[in-house]
Amino acid sequence: MGATKREHFTDKQNAIATLAKALGHPARVAIMDYLLKVDACICGDIVTELPLAQPTVSQHLKELKNTGLIKGNIEGNTICYFIDEKALDKL
Amino acid sequence: MGATKREHFTDKQNAIATLAKALGHPARVAIMDYLLKVDACICGDIVTELPLAQPTVSQHLKELKNTGLIKGNIEGNTICYFIDEKALDKL
DNA sequence: TATTGATATTGCACTATTACGATAAATATT
DNA sequence: AATATTTATCGTAATAGTGCAATATCAATA
Numbered sequence: 001m002g003a004t005k006r007e008h009f010t011d012k013q014n015a016i017a018t019l020a021k022a023l024g025h026p027a028r029v030a031i032m033d034y035l036l037k038v039d040a041c042i043c044g045d046i047v048t049e050l051p052l053a054q055p056t057v058s059q060h061l062k063e064l065k066n067t068g069l070i071k072g073n074i075e076g077n078t079i080c081y082f083i084d085e086k087a088l089d090k091l
Numbered sequence: 092m093g094a095t096k097r098e099h100f101t102d103k104q105n106a107i108a109t110l111a112k113a114l115g116h117p118a119r120v121a122i123m124d125y126l127l128k129v130d131a132c133i134c135g136d137i138v139t140e141l142p143l144a145q146p147t148v149s150q151h152l153k154e155l156k157n158t159g160l161i162k163g164n165i166e167g168n169t170i171c172y173f174i175d176e177k178a179l180d181k182l
Numbered sequence: 183t184a185t186t187g188a189t190a191t192t193g194c195a196c197t198a199t200t201a202c203g204a205t206a207a208a209t210a211t212t
Numbered sequence: 213a214a215t216a217t218t219t220a221t222c223g224t225a226a227t228a229g230t231g232c233a234a235t236a237t238c239a240a241t242a
Contacts, residue, residue, distance in 0.1 A: 002196030002230050008142035009117035013124065017117040024112030025200085026100035033104065043219060051099035056201050058220055077209050077218055093200050093226035116230085134189060147231050149190055168188055168239050 019090060022067040027052060027060050032083065035070060040082035042075070110181060113158040118143060118151050123174065126161060131173035134163070 006014050023029055027050060034049055035041065047057045061081060064070045068087045073080045097105050114120055118141060125140055126132065138148045152172060155161045159178045164171045 004116060006117055009121055013117045013120040016120045017115055020111045021115030024108055024115040025095060026097055026104045026108040029104040029107045030100055053202050144232050
């Protein structure tokens with residue numbers, strides 16, 4: 001074994017667990033903190049802000065995006081990330 | 092690599108992440124659900140309630156206890172688990 | 183005290199997560 | 213078009229988490 005048995009739990013329990021898991025890493029908490037503070041920013045700012053390499057940050061951003069906590073707008077060369085207020089309400 | 096670089100983040104960010112991580116598994120959400128519903132119960136009830144083997148449940152209970160979300164009173168042969176209201180307030 | 187019952191711990195197999203260098207992809211600039 | 217800039221993806225090493233059978237522990241009871 002080794003994999004979480006999600007199918008044995010309710011949708012609501014899985015939904016809460018998924019949201020909680022997304023915030024279960026300090027880097028992702030730090031990203032949310034930062035986005036709350038600056039309202040919206042480009043990805044590069046977050047990479048500068050965090051003590052992690054760019055690919056690692058990109059990976060964390062992807063996870064936050066996948067759980068719907070943040071969204072990203074492509075603006076030419078850069079990507080503007082911001083918190084999805086709807087998702088934030090769930091918390 | 093592979094381990095979370097906790098030392099690079101603030102205490103608050105790590106504290107939030109630790110709490111969130113504890114709730115980042117549906118089994119642990121289910122345990123909290125159950126304890127909220129019945130107020131307090133003995134460990135065996137949780138094992139019966141969950142679709143997981145006893146050692147696995149015991150492990151999840153340990154994690155919840157370690158993060159301070161629940162507490163356990165030894166009552167003779169059994170252990171009575173209940174939610175720590177103080178910890179719940181943090182959420 | 184031998185047995186039963188409840189919970190915890192150990193040991194192990196398996197899967198998932200974290201981190202980062204290298205590199206790709208795509209737009210902007212020269 | 214060539215180059216620089218920004219972000220994503222790939223590949224991979226290291227660590228962490230999940231689940232369970234077997235077993236240990238410890239109180240209750242026969």
